[in-house]
Amino acid sequence: MVAISLESCRLCSRILTRGRLFLIEGLITLSVGVSAIFLMPSSAVATKTWFRPKGWFNDREVGIVVNRVLRDDPTKGDMHNREGITPKALFRSLCDYDMWPVSCGTSNRLAQ
Secondary structure, three states, X not given: OHXXXXXXXXXXXXXXXXXXXXXXXXXXXXXXXXXXXXXXXXXXXXXXXXXXXXXXXXXHHHHHHHXXXXXXXXXXXXXXHHOOOOHHHHHHHHOOHHHHHHHHHHHHHHHO
């Protein structure tokens, strides 16, 4: 009787320790992600902010970055990538059953 309760107590302490580690790692990941949302620039051209007044690149380097990005993918030159998603477009993309296997494969890979 005593051996069973000691064994179950050890098991509970292992589960609690793993749970605490999971929470600690999750909180660290969450804090890095939230800070990245606010600290990362929206593009290579817009790196100057109130907490980074000099920015990451000078004017010459910004020109080089823009030319390389446009040379790599010329479709980025038009501003169609700045359009927001509408509820109608979201619904159409969710109803596209040809993409469901791709989505399931991606979510399975992320879950592993």
